[in-house]
Amino acid sequence: MSDQTSGTGKGPDVAAVENPLAPSQDSISVERAASGSEPTAGGGLMSGPFGRNLGLVLALLLICAAGVITAGDRFASIDNTLTILRFASTIGVVSIGMTFVITGGGIDLSVGAILALSSVWATTFATQAMAQDTHWLVMVFAALAVGAGCGLVNGLVIAYGKVVPFITTLAMLAAARGLAEIISERRTQIVTVDGFKDFFSTDVLGVPLLVVIFAVVSVAGWVLFNRTTFGRRTLAVGGNPEAARLAGINVNLHTVLLYVLVGFCCGLAALMLVSRTTTGTSTHGFMMELDVIAAVVIGGTLLTGGRGTIVGTVLGVLIFATLGNVFTLNNQDTSTQAVAKGLIIVVAVLLQQRLARRASST
Amino acid sequence: MRLRTPLRRHQSRRYSGLVVGAVAVLTLAACTGSAEDAANDDKGSSDAAPVAAAGSNDEEGDQVTIGFSAPAADHGWMAAITNNVRDLADQYPDIDLQIAEGTNDVNLQISQVETFINDKVDAIVLLPFDGAAMTPIALKAMEAGIPVINVDREFDDANAARVTVLGDNYGMGVSAGQYVCEQADGNKDAVVAEIAGIDSLPLTQDRSQGFEDALSDCGLDVDARQAADFTVESGERVAANLLQAEPKIDFLWNHDDDQGIGVLAAIENAGRDEFTMIGGAGSANAMRDIQDGNKVLKATVIYPSTQGADGVKLARLLLQQKAMGDLVEVEVPRTVQLFAPVVTSDNVDQYLDTAFES
Numbered sequence: 001m002s003d004q005t006s007g008t009g010k011g012p013d014v015a016a017v018e019n020p021l022a023p024s025q026d027s028i029s030v031e032r033a034a035s036g037s038e039p040t041a042g043g044g045l046m047s048g049p050f051g052r053n054l055g056l057v058l059a060l061l062l063i064c065a066a067g068v069i070t071a072g073d074r075f076a077s078i079d080n081t082l083t084i085l086r087f088a089s090t091i092g093v094v095s096i097g098m099t100f101v102i103t104g105g106g107i108d109l110s111v112g113a114i115l116a117l118s119s120v121w122a123t124t125f126a127t128q129a130m131a132q133d134t135h136w137l138v139m140v141f142a143a144l145a146v147g148a149g150c151g152l153v154n155g156l157v158i159a160y161g162k163v164v165p166f167i168t169t170l171a172m173l174a175a176a177r178g179l180a181e182i183i184s185e186r187r188t189q190i191v192t193v194d195g196f197k198d199f200f201s202t203d204v205l206g207v208p209l210l211v212v213i214f215a216v217v218s219v220a221g222w223v224l225f226n227r228t229t230f231g232r233r234t235l236a237v238g239g240n241p242e243a244a245r246l247a248g249i250n251v252n253l254h255t256v257l258l259y260v261l262v263g264f265c266c267g268l269a270a271l272m273l274v275s276r277t278t279t280g281t282s283t284h285g286f287m288m289e290l291d292v293i294a295a296v297v298i299g300g301t302l303l304t305g306g307r308g309t310i311v312g313t314v315l316g317v318l319i320f321a322t323l324g325n326v327f328t329l330n331n332q333d334t335s336t337q338a339v340a341k342g343l344i345i346v347v348a349v350l351l352q353q354r355l356a357r358r359a360s361s362t
Numbered sequence: 363m364r365l366r367t368p369l370r371r372h373q374s375r376r377y378s379g380l381v382v383g384a385v386a387v388l389t390l391a392a393c394t395g396s397a398e399d400a401a402n403d404d405k406g407s408s409d410a411a412p413v414a415a416a417g418s419n420d421e422e423g424d425q426v427t428i429g430f431s432a433p434a435a436d437h438g439w440m441a442a443i444t445n446n447v448r449d450l451a452d453q454y455p456d457i458d459l460q461i462a463e464g465t466n467d468v469n470l471q472i473s474q475v476e477t478f479i480n481d482k483v484d485a486i487v488l489l490p491f492d493g494a495a496m497t498p499i500a501l502k503a504m505e506a507g508i509p510v511i512n513v514d515r516e517f518d519d520a521n522a523a524r525v526t527v528l529g530d531n532y533g534m535g536v537s538a539g540q541y542v543c544e545q546a547d548g549n550k551d552a553v554v555a556e557i558a559g560i561d562s563l564p565l566t567q568d569r570s571q572g573f574e575d576a577l578s579d580c581g582l583d584v585d586a587r588q589a590a591d592f593t594v595e596s597g598e599r600v601a602a603n604l605l606q607a608e609p610k611i612d613f614l615w616n617h618d619d620d621q622g623i624g625v626l627a628a629i630e631n632a633g634r635d636e637f638t639m640i641g642g643a644g645s646a647n648a649m650r651d652i653q654d655g656n657k658v659l660k661a662t663v664i665y666p667s668t669q670g671a672d673g674v675k676l677a678r679l680l681l682q683q684k685a686m687g688d689l690v691e692v693e694v695p696r697t698v699q700l701f702a703p704v705v706t707s708d709n710v711d712q713y714l715d716t717a718f719e720s
Contacts, residue, residue: 079480087473186562188494277495328462
């Protein structure tokens with residue numbers, strides 16, 4: 001069970017990652033796990049990464065079927081598909097970043113707050129005035145820098161201050177949103193820079209730019225996760241940091257980079273939300289961390305670290321977005337939807353555990 | 363009206379676009395005096411003619427599909443908004459109401475409105491979580507030919523809504539302030555305290571401004587002010603601190619009756635009864651307290667929880683080409699601002715029926 005090995009038996013894998021001259025069986029298993037494809041011998045169809053994704057695809061198809069049955073053409077139309085995708089885009093971009101952090105053994109509760117702070121910083125009077133004078137890219141730069149900067153702070157405190165990620169990012173959650181409130185004086189800041197608005201509202205071959213960004217980030221995330229040393233180190237650090245350190249990985253530096261990455265994703269998502277609403281406020285992304293973590297977890301990424309999947313995360317995001325859409329189309333209220341969401345999370349995690357157990361016993 | 367029966371078979375959403383189109387055609391045609399010709403051209407909704415006479419607005423008209431979206435009902439007043447909308451839609455068989463999940467996530471609320479646009483509903487009644495953030499999508503709906511009725515929290519672009527229904531936040535403050543002035547009866551030394559709602563919201567700032575302005579007219583000012591966040595728990599906490607800090611108060615205005623439950627609890631715990639309390643929003647709870655007269659709460663200022671329902675009702679009139687009965691004007695007005703009356707034991711009977719249960 002290749003993908004399980006990488007999650008549970010770490011030492012040799014890690015050594016293999018860092019020492020390509022010693023291609024043991026375990027090194028292959030890490031690569032397989034990392035590549036996120038191909039079920040392996042003896043694990044049954046559903047236990048491999050491919051099988052897990054197949055389960056998610058089935059779940060998504062099931063929800064789509066429910067949508068077609070209950071709403072017919074209203075669901076299965078291009079307009080509606082784009083509505084789902086536009087909604088999923090902002091959450092999706094953050095979820096890709098979160099997949100890295102969780103796989104690396106961490107958690108980031110501050111994503112929504114960082115998004116809010118980035119959106120506010122990018123739309124302050126000063127930033128917009130500068131953008132008017134120079135170029136709207138100033139706003140883009142501001143959002144990305146603020147996002148990555150917050151991530152850097154998180155990462156430094158976690159890696160070098162040895163504060164657990166849960167607490168560090170909880171503190172950032174409070175502080176970043178508070179700072180956003182202070183900067184914006186708790187008012188909604190309206191974007192007046194036309195270049196920015198025009199650019200982000202363009203379509204690429206009929207696909208809204210927001211959706212294109214989500215697609216590009218997903219592909220880039222997949223490549224980074226599955227085809228680079230950075231991705232393999234992330235698995236190693238999440239699986240067993242001590243073994244990773246002994247294998248020569250700079251675990252602290254890598255941890256910092258993971259939080260910078262998710263912070264950067266928050267900055268990008270902030271820009272997407274700013275363009276969607278033409279506003280920046282301290283209320284943007286409220287409770288977003290829960291949606292993001294839920295999507296990553298039902299996607300198949302282990303909360304304990306050491307195993308992750310980008311494809312699963314994208315499917316997880318799409319499952320929740322489509323589910324919400326089907327509920328809206330059917331005139332269902334919040335409460336029913338919340339119950340359904342809760343059930344899906346629990347069922348997904350229970351299934352995951354069963355599969356993991358079966359896999360480790362074979 | 364019986365002629366409409368065949369039309370009803372076409373009530374599916376596919377035709378609602380036609381209805382809007384026909385309404386537009388009719389409006390144009392009416393100007394040229396050939397309404398009948400135009401109506402005959404378009405069989406899908408041929409009898410959408412503005413025939414309703416004054417006083418017959420409630421008579422069943424063409425079927426209209428109205429989409430409604432509001433923030434999460436995490437607060438008595440907000441819950442009442444959606445409940446009132448549902449109740450109203452039940453009263454009118456010609457309203458097909460689509461309610462989208464209540465949410466405080468603008469990203470989600472935008473996609474709900476997109477769904478309404480995709481569905482080609484006839485009109486959208488929108489109480490935005492954040493008016494400015496919902497402006498682009500409201501503009502999109504208007505561009506798609508779907509009239510938007512903006513409720514309570516204003517868009518930042520006047521073109522984003524056909525009708526705007528607003529409460530009067532500044533007026534609430536003024537009403538409360540004037541009531542205090544009346545009761546103080548020239549006493550310039552009266553100690554006035556204020557417990558506001560969420561301070562970041564423009565509506566809270568407006569309420570406080572109105573209160574301050576009205577008080578200054580009779581030479582009073584706010585001696586102590588604290589902000590809570592519209593929840594019972596926050597009301598209790600803030601009031602407890604305020605009572606501790608102010609040993610003697612003459613008047614206390616609390617912006618919101620939901621948080622007021624907590625405020626009253628704190629007052630009871632502190633055993634204080636030397637002052638008169640004025641509430642805000644107008645919950646049924648508060649009004650029953652006023653009716654009983656056993657507590658310090660002697661009055662409340664209404665912020666109508668029926669504005670969403672009013673929005674839906676106006677959308678119906680607009681779509682059915684009806685005017686507001688008691689106005690001479692033949693079109694539905696652009697802005698309707700509701701009044702913020704003071705409820706006391708004298709007139710509480712008049713308002714209790716439309717008060718919201720928190």
